[in-house]
Amino acid sequence: MLRRFDLKSRKRLGQHFLVDEEVLQLITASAELDPDDTIVEIGPGLGILTGELAQRAGRVIAVELDDKLAASLTETLASFSNITIINKDILRLDPAALLPAPGPYKVVANLPYYITSPVLRHFLEAAVKPERMIVMVQKEVAEAIAAGPGQRSVLSLSVQFYGKPEIVSYVPARAFYPVPAVDSALLRVEVYPRPIVAVTDENGFFKLVRAGFAASRKQIANSLAQGLGQPKTEVLALLEKAGIVPQRRAETLTLEEWARLWQVFARRGDKK
Secondary structure, three states: OOOOOOOOOOHHHOOOEEOOHHHHHHHHHHHOOOOOOEEEEEOOOOOHHHHHHHHHOOEEEEEOOOHHHHHHHHHHOOOOOOEEEEOOOHHHOOHHHHOOOOOOOEEEEEOOHHHHHHHHHHHHOOOOOOOEEEEEEEHHHHHHHOOOOOOOOHHHHHHHOOEEEEEEEEEOHHHEEOOOOOOEEEEEEEEOOOOOOOOOOHHHHHHHHHHHOOOOOOEHHHHHHHHHOOOHHHHHHHHHHHOOOOOOEHHHOOHHHHHHHHHHHHHHHHHO
8 A cells, every 4th residue: 555655654753554453353342333433533544444443333533644644545445435534633623523413432543652642631631522542552651541559640640530541452563564663552541421530620630740740759748849839848738638648659649639639729729
């Protein structure tokens, strides 16, 4: 197909095309598709996965940034009446505007590594969220997203706030062409109807979380004081009100504890 359309993998766009049939089937099985499903595929590439999705789902909306690839997809997938090719940057599109009608949808993507976090945030923070995301990402990133207590990060908390991530399978580099320098993992995120913890200001909440991780591996009291630019004595008092031991580290806190800490900070702000 690359020869036929005079195409080359563009390193700048992080293009690595899936060439393993077993992995292809694993992706479609993990999406648990039925004829009523609407799928948003990001980075369809050569359209191999796109065609498989179209055979199982009701509608596939494939968003491809590469002009030449988008043009080739229009030709190679012309026999499918349920595929729409959109030649735009997914990060500049409102997910709701992609859908032909309001309703549930799923995201399937073999993501270029460099846009993994922005794409996840783009959909999880959207007004109209998907019910499930099946994404191929770098192995280490998948492990960071699915991390449990003691290994959490801003990335894992920002995903787990909106949904439950699970590594479906690890995928070797040889499953792609050209072969990337690292292995991948297939990640499934079951998106909650609403965030797992209730906060009144999501932006403020994550600003606090980022401040908690401002100083890597430091005690939460020191990291928050540095990240927020506040006296440690004030931070200690707030941690005490939230019932959080100041000697703990940010990566050990649960989302429930972060929400409790945010409530204490927010109440303090209301009083000022």
